[in-house]
Amino acid sequence: MKLLIITAPLGNGHNAVAGAISDCFTAQYPDASCKILDMYEYISPHLKKATASGYFLSMKTLSHFHDMASNAYTRQDEKDFNEYTPSRLADAFLASRLRHAIDEYAPDCIVCTMVYAAQAVDLLKEHGAITCPCYGIITDFTVQNYWEDVEYFEYIVAPSEYLQPQFARRGIDFSRVLPFGIPIRKQFQEKHDKLEMRQKFGLHETLPTILIMSGGMGFGDLPEYIASIEELPFDVQIVVICGKNEKLLEKVQALQTHNTMKVFGYVSNVDEIMDAADCLLSKPGGITTSESLAKGLPMLMIHPLPGVEDRNVEFLQANGAAIYITKTWQISDAMHLLFQCPGRIDRLQESIQAIAKPHATQDLCQHIAQTIQTMEESI
Secondary structure (H helix, E strand, O other), X not given: OEEEEEEOOOOOHHHHHHHHHHHHHHHHOOOOEEEEEEHHHHHXXXXXXXXXXXXXXXXXXXXXXXXXXXXXXXXXXXXXXXXXXXXXXXHHHXXXXXXXXXXXXXXXXXXXXXXXXXHHHHHHXXXXXXXXXXXXXXXXXOOOHHHHHOOOOOEEEOOOHHHHHHHHHOOOOHHHEEOOOOOOOHHHOOOOOHHHHHHHOOOOOOOOEEEEEOOOOXXXXXXXXXXXXXXXXXXXXEEEEOOOOHHHHHHHHOOOOOOEEEEEOOOOXXXXXXXXXXXEEXXXXXXXXXXXXXXXXXXXXXXXXXXXXXXXXXXXXXXXXEEEOOXXXXXXXXXXHHHHOXXXXXXXXXXXXXXXXXXXXXXXXXXXXXXXXHHHHHO
């Protein structure tokens, strides 16, 4: 079996999903081969660099004008697309460049972890240039209008069956949808003992423990969050992960706090740190959200990036699985609710358990293998 996973560097989530699927597929099926293709890097390393840098700068800028950017996203999400729009012309360009890589590898199945890649591959499917089964992965808790253009993929993998009305509004037949969840790495399915993890990281065994994450790109005003926590009328301990943002790491390390605080840069054992914590304070990216849900870790969502992260907030709030921090419902309000109101965390975790999909990656890989096997048997 040969699996081709096509991704792109728009944030860290799409690449993380690609890596999770690749690791799981090759572990479950040792005789299989799996290739991850960054479509922008394949077309041109300069295009990849420009695209990644442009995405980071635009998200950083738009985060300061959240309401305006969110409204613009909503208007864009309501537009119809045809073959002459810039979006469809871009799809045609990407498709023409990707075809050589696909033909050269000759995969038995293609998985696209972002919608732009799926649109380009779908054009090739439409014209008969690709005949193998194709899967598209939705990496946030919403259905963007771009998925309407992915008409020839056999399957679209969704974060939840609760999004069925959104697929209906987009005119997408739900029989094509696999509500397995967002694929995440294996270590987020495993639960470590909280006491052992606290001992490992030099934390107090019983103090309420707040994990603050800035995402892989280091978004968020972490010093501001820490200052708010410092004003709580009860003691806590704080763990901060700054990602790859070295300036942010230096800034946080320089802070003086009366609460115990452990500060990390980019780490590979986020799963263990999550198991040491009682709650997570973070912007609600699709992958971070799915990982925290799989861990059963209550999430305090703060400063979502305009667009899909706003939709993640809506989904989690509607399902009672997270708390949204705003100007009027502040960090101190949420901390009081979690740590001073008995039973509140337990009720939140019950809601989390109802929507968590910890085995999404395995379920997807098994489905892919069965689909390939069925096709081979029919030939």
